[in-house]
Amino acid sequence: MRSLDRLTLRERALVALREAILTGRYGPGDHLGEVEIASQLSISRGTVREALRHLQQEGLVTPGVRGMLRVRSLSANEIDELFRVRCALEGQAVAEIVESDRLAQVVGELHSALERLEAATGDLGEQLEADLAFHAQLCELSGNSILLDTWRHLEGPIRVVVMSASTENRRFPMSADHHRPIVEAVERGDADTAVRVLREHMQAAVKLLNSKS
Template sequence: MSGQALSSLTRSTTLREQALAALRTAITTGRYRPGDHLGEVEIAEHLSVSRGTVREALRHLQQEGLVTAGARGMLRVSQLTPTEVRELFQVREALEGLAVAQIIASPRRQEAAAALGEALEKLRDAFESGADLAAKVEADLGFHLLLCELSGNSILLKTWRQLEGPMRVVIMSAAGERRDLAMSATSHTPIADAIARGDAAAAQEILHAHMASAIEQLGIEREDPSET
């Protein structure tokens, strides 16, 4: 491959990565809302890239679960039904419950508990410093991501990260103080405390209650119209 061709390939790859990052951020921070149409032409003009570059980025976001093809192939930001959101939290609970069990069984449990304590401080700081919603969501999910990382289970971590995009959209699309309550450090502290004590049963119960409370606080216990 010639130097010119390689340079062209590098620029193309960089543009794809930049477009993908820009679109992912726009969706996960709420600039694009669930159900919003994602037009290739408008996005290409806004990002100053080709439609082909945008198309590739949108295809990747479909694989991440952030974008869905609707009627006539029209792409929109994914909009989960209440049933799908409950299922999402159920899968999260199963994964994080396994992570908790493996952390407690590990000889490095106390080190893990200390790391989770630091994550709690970051979460507390995000709220006390008046950070914006995106920063609060980052700190909230950062705690749960760390929980999975500390398990030492690479497949568990990889699976959890596949849920991260849709989870961000769900949280960002919720509204009001109830959402902040679900993400607060206070609601996460009992999980870290149970891990520090090595109480696996309590940790599982607390995690279950945390997920159930999050569903309630995010206001997604409404009946799915498709189920009536």
């Protein structure tokens, strides 16, 4: 029972800390003090330490001064690199989908993902979740589990970058209309066009997220 209780506390701490980071309550560069967090959540420092270690593996947290962990902060160059790697993975996913014998089924699922994007008309968080879900599904439908796992490791930093951007710059093209050309190109078996649209999509995101205005 003790180990179960400990696991439950760790999972609750993990969920609470992840949400605080992804919603911007902890911003990039903010230090995450074990004592303060343990007091706020009414749990032990050891439990906090385990949760922070997990968040470090997710790419949300990184060592700072004197080993104290802080919310990861990406430079303009790192944001560019992040989205270029993401584009390369999703481009490979498109190529594998087009070459597969499940193309018709995959296209149907991508159209369903577009409908969910269209329905996400709420706050930024809801739109971001729908946007990332579309791209995650694109990777998943490739059938390449290593590709999907690699993309998942980028998901945390992407969320931090978007949620920490200024209100004016965080709403990069996340609508269904900006994703529909990707699906249409995949449906035609035109991987080159789908990859080009993906690249333009990522470049637009980087330009906005790195803008100083």
